[in-house]
Amino acid sequence: MSRKEQRRRVGILGTGDFSRALAKRLLFSGYDVILGSRKPEKKAMSAIDQCLCNVQFLSVEECIKSASIIFLAVHFDNVKELLTEHVVKLEGKILIDVSNRDRPSSVTSNAELVQKMVPRCKVVKAFNVISAYAMENDYNSSSKQIFISSNSEEARDKVANIAKDMNFRPVDFGGLFAARRIEKHPLRLFPEWRGPLGFAVGVFNVWLLFLIYIYYIADSLYKWEQLFVKVLNKAFCLTGITTLSVTYLASSFATVFQIYYGTKHIRFSRWLDKWLKNRKQLGLISFALISIHVIMSVLTMSPTYFSSWYPSTAITVPANLTAPFQLKQGMWMNWKGEAACLVGIIAYVVLCCICATTFPSVTDTLNWREWRFVQSKMGHAALLLSVGHVLVMGLPEWLSKPQIIFKSITFMCSILPWITLLLKLLFSLPCVDRYVMKLRKGWERHEDKCKADCVRPVKHEGYVAIDMNAGKRMSCQDACACPDDKIPMMNIGGSDCACASDDLVLNVP
């Protein structure tokens, strides 16, 4: 057998669903596949799938002997029993663990446990994030990622090449420790959506209660039948605009944070970090809510529902009527209705454009500057237009009845968007913008102070004293917060800060 043929030969232990899908995919990718089964004589794979008629069926032992790269496609519970007899034969081979867990664990991973069972084998965690169905049917899957981890770099490279040959996109996660993260991946259930959805539901309930109070309890403006469309439509609109403001408010908070600490090297607080990371979800939720508002408004667009957008529908019939009486009614919208519609439509179209750029196929075509333009400039423009839409509807009422302005939903829902827009305006002022840009390029307000106070050429157990280079990577303010008799130090990776006293200093160069 030529070396090339040997190189493209792989073994698979187990003959279940995943194993069959994997074998088929590997065959189509030009590999020579050997299946290792506990009872090879009983298996007739070609009867299950004709494509598998070229696959060799061997015992587990023979399969391990014949291939240097072996997929372990059995459930983890059966791995120990299967491998115990073959520990020696597996020495030096690459064993790819594809198993998944029922529950995530931060303490260990299946792959690490397998590595303990066969310590002299190069265990690789990979392919567990692809379902048997996708493996078998989805050939146009170059965007599908395969996460790979192993303590052997050579094994990671070899498995990455196999993944590429199978038209997947390998992602190297480094050492086998990362298998914990990889095994958590298939168990996730939209974790990044939970917070934003919870927030939106909370805000929706608050607005709904407020609407019920002002429309039904404080006043009897609407009938209870109107709760489903007339009142809920307003709740969707108010929640949509609030969520949209919250989406854009996060970046202003981040700027305030950086200005306050005078550096970009301090980590954001956890809540702010989470908020910043959830902006995409918040934006998409606000888009969904505003879409519901648009559909409901279009369906109910009539003088009865939108009485302030149309002329009065009241007809005056003369009391002394003796002849047929014809009264023409102009049912076109007044200026307020037309202006509110126009601004609302433009706001919605801008929102649709922003939304479209979140699709990976569109995002990939944008450069960094274009993406920022759409997400930041167009996003704030959409928020401004949404506020404009509300302003057109609310302003006449605010001016005519200022005493009940806090009962006006148009006023109440505009407060947060105005704060968001005013903060954005403030940070766009040239002097503020210049300062923020300087911070974002790495300049630190406390740098000069640090230069005087913190530079001490000492080393200590993996930590180095804060010097100019270290100070750039970490907040000098934090570093200088050590008491007078302690020297501020940071670890070599730059992620941890420590205060050490002079007598602990081991090595003064």
Ligand SMILES: NC(=O)C1=CN([C@@H]2O[C@H](COP(=O)(O)OP(=O)(O)OC[C@H]3O[C@@H](n4cnc5c(N)ncnc54)[C@H](OP(=O)(O)O)[C@@H]3O)[C@@H](O)[C@H]2O)C=CC1
């Ligand atoms: N199915 C899927 O979509 C995915 C599965 N995976 C992982 O792939 C692995 C295999 O899954 P799947 O193919 O669905 O499982 P199956 O139950 O369909 O197949 C498991 C295979 O393991 C072999 N095996 C070895 N020892 C034992 C034993 N003691 N008891 C029972 N079977 C044994 C059997 O083959 P034989 O009888 O020939 O020895 C059996 O066919 C699992 O770890 C799973 O987490 C990962 C991603 C997706």
Ligand SMILES: [Fe+3]
């Ligand atoms: Fe509206």
